[in-house]
Amino acid sequence: MPELPEVETVVGDLRTALVGRRIVAAAVHRPVVVRHPPWPTFATTVMGTTVRGVDRQGKFVLCELTAAGSEGVPGVARQRSSGAVPEEALDDGDGRLVLVVHLGMTGHLGVWPREHPRLPHTHVVLDLDDGRQLRFADARRFGRVAAGVLGELRERGVVPRLGVDPLSPGFGAAAIAAALGNTRRPVKAALLDQSRIAGLGNIYADEVCHVAGVRPTRRCHRLTRSQRQRLAEAMVAVLRTAITDRGSSIDDYRDLWNVPGRHQEKLCVYGRGGQPCVGCGLPLKQTRVVGRTTVYCPRCQR
DNA sequence: ACCTACCTGGCC
DNA sequence: GGCCAGGTAGGT
Numbered sequence: 001m002p003e004l005p006e007v008e009t010v011v012g013d014l015r016t017a018l019v020g021r022r023i024v025a026a027a028v029h030r031p032v033v034v035r036h037p038p039w040p041t042f043a044t045t046v047m048g049t050t051v052r053g054v055d056r057q058g059k060f061v062l063c064e065l066t067a068a069g070s071e072g073v074p075g076v077a078r079q080r081s082s083g084a085v086p087e088e089a090l091d092d093g094d095g096r097l098v099l100v101v102h103l104g105m106t107g108h109l110g111v112w113p114r115e116h117p118r119l120p121h122t123h124v125v126l127d128l129d130d131g132r133q134l135r136f137a138d139a140r141r142f143g144r145v146a147a148g149v150l151g152e153l154r155e156r157g158v159v160p161r162l163g164v165d166p167l168s169p170g171f172g173a174a175a176i177a178a179a180l181g182n183t184r185r186p187v188k189a190a191l192l193d194q195s196r197i198a199g200l201g202n203i204y205a206d207e208v209c210h211v212a213g214v215r216p217t218r219r220c221h222r223l224t225r226s227q228r229q230r231l232a233e234a235m236v237a238v239l240r241t242a243i244t245d246r247g248s249s250i251d252d253y254r255d256l257w258n259v260p261g262r263h264q265e266k267l268c269v270y271g272r273g274g275q276p277c278v279g280c281g282l283p284l285k286q287t288r289v290v291g292r293t294t295v296y297c298p299r300c301q302r
Numbered sequence: 303a304c305c306t307a308c309c310t311g312g313c314c
Numbered sequence: 315g316g317c318c319a320g321g322t323a324g325g326t
């Protein structure tokens with residue numbers, strides 16, 4: 001399942017593959033995956049645009065597009081045509097035209113030569129000016145694509161308000177710890193709540209709790225200062241390591257070229273219910289918290 | 303703050 | 315043949 005590290009991996013690879021490329025054709029084979037604007041306007045919105053940059057907000061992939069035909073027009077083309085521009089230099093304002101992709105559970109973005117056979121369940125195909133195609137495939141169709149001005153997409157709820165991004169340079173451990181809040185809900189609920197903390201899903205929420213030594217069932221308002229601090233630090237450490245490993249491929253996640261990540265082998269608790277804890281050897285407990293399968297060590301996590 | 307629908311491949 | 319996986323939206 002694509003969570004922050006998988007999305008970050010895809011975003012980095014997309015940046016290399018797409019920046020500077022023009023979208024010369026757009027085909028939607030399964031209109032229901034296009035969240036906005038209604039097909040076929042989606043196709044005309046992206047057609048003829050050039051990709052200026054690729055970044056991420058939580059699990060949302062944002063490809064910044066120039067308006068069609070605006071390349072080289074003074075005052076419209078921006079001073080960052082090289083593609084080697086650092087991420088921070090990108091306009092993160094709501095005025096930019098963006099192609100938005102959320103991968104949901106089984107969504108996949110691929111970049112392939114036009115003649116390369118398509119993966120099953122390929123719903124959207126964008127032809128690029130280098131003879132390759134950006135393809136969106138998704139067996140379970142929980143994923144969505146959209147295009148438009150970011151501010152309008154926000155107003156329409158296509159891109160929701162997201163909480164702090166644990167890897168954003170703008171947020172330190174204190175801000176992340178505060179974002180957990182003081183509710184009586186279990187800490188796992190807060191970790192999964194994208195409007196508090198953006199980017200964690202079921203896999204990394206459990207891993208973060210394990211590394212922090214906190215039970216996923218612990219209520220937020222009962223967290224000690226030190227537990228909050230450890231959770232904040234664990235988020236950064238777990239997510240960064242997973243990104244280094246190019247994400248976790250449990251069942252479906254693959255990168256742009258269909259290559260799996262390698263972090264699944266390093267997961268401490270996810271998918272390991274009943275197996276011995278890497279810390280103490282006691283069998284890991286598998287339960288259900290806020291409707292999600294949850295695994296933790298009853299000794300190492302309090 | 304909770305519940306259910308959405309979806310399909312994989313597994314018992 | 316039926317159930318389960320889970321991110322998000324939308325409803326109560």
